[in-house]
Amino acid sequence: MALTLVHYTDGKTAGWGVVFDRRLAPLAAGALTTGELIDQHWDDIWTKTPNDASIALSSVKLLSPVTRNQQFICQGTNYASHVRESGMDPKSISFNTIFTKASSSIVAADEPVARPAHVAMLDYEIELGLVMRRSIPAGTQVKPDELHKWLAGLVIVNDLSARDIQLPQVQFYKGKSYRGFGPVGPYLLLPTAAEWKRWPDLHMRLAVNGQTRQDAYGREMIYQPAPTLTELAQLQDLFAGDLIATGTPAGCAARAPSKAVMFIFRHFVSDAGKWKLFIKKNAANPAYLRPGDQISATIRTDDGVLDLGEQTTKIVHP
Template structure:
């Protein structure tokens, strides 16, 4: 299933994308929202599947804003430097263990919402990423094989980053990762049963129509199953938590000088195979 939330910011309603790929169906009579509680409730998800198969769900008017596909996010765990080609382009050694940092849940916006370039920013960058959404509590998961059983869905994330804040201003990366609007998410949550192999997804990103990233999740240093297992050794993952799993080569940071960091008016478009597309215009905060 492809689950999403539509409507004005703060007043989104739960919806489902029909199998035709264009029709939106209203889930308001079945579920209160698309959130961790729903993803953890196998019975509720089965009721949605049954209703969708029956074809009786009300049609929603098209042209509405698509919001972030997940409400009530607990935490966003991010994995840094997790693609071999990205490590090479930044002249970094591939890590021996996953690099973990966090984004605040309030960085999340819809997949077509405006992204704000922070004041005094000169190095705002893009990062197309596969986002993993947890559906079952993961605590000290014993094996990578078992880890995927804790994943409810996948979606597209743009891990927007301010590189000067992140790298040159001292301390941890979080200063360059948590600026307002710095995590567009969506358009949909695609349930895990429709993504048989999360390590076989193509992913692309363009800036003003010019392709910048063209990669595949097969190039991950630490695959999704290992990431979930590993992270669960250090913290408990709850339904509705999100993991951003890293980005392939092609970010502005990895380009020759002058690096093409984002400026007001730039348009970024990104997609992951089977998970949908995003489009954002950037403007000064």
């Protein structure tokens, strides 16, 4: 059975523990990072039982289960539904879009997030996060039934994005890396080898102020975890605790202009003028996040066997 791992503080010190029902079994490990915990204390985590749960979960504050020293790697345009709402044809996606996000953007699942004063188009993106179990040697070919060998667990990620920075400047990193733009957690779910096969059944839902905006399953990914890990192993070093956010489905606030508008932009408006008009029109879109908005994000199988918890993020003034 999967274990639910948390990073927490009692107000004085931070620690790690395994959740059983609404109680917490603390780990003796003094690990300062996610990678250190996974790499050096993996077997200890799996020895915990409900009898060790001595702390009420309600008595501690949960931190992000992925610490800020870890790499934060992202996939883009990885759900056909999101590709279509972005104005593209899913059949035209012939490569896996990879970019990075600043790890300093990582915050706890219930941490308030400030919308920068100069950002008018703050968007949400629920994503299934993969957390590395170990380093992958260069050139490794990861098979779909071997995910448990390379991945430790699963987390909820909200890839908050300043579209009025990301799109006109064509800068994914800059538009997505402001402090607070990466809520992660609350749980790091550690599936068993058999349970890893159920990742396609994970149901992703995101709501803003109680209104459902995104609703999809992991199986809808275009580039799934195994080929993505294989490709990343050809590119760079990956380490225990590193985070890979696997893309978002349809339902974001951002929408592509109509074909008629795109024709006018392409033939009659300069690039600078195009983006000025785009931002002016979209800044009034009520779907974009504003101070006071409350986001709820969940990822779980419909039978509840695998449950990554719930993020409750409030957008606030800077």
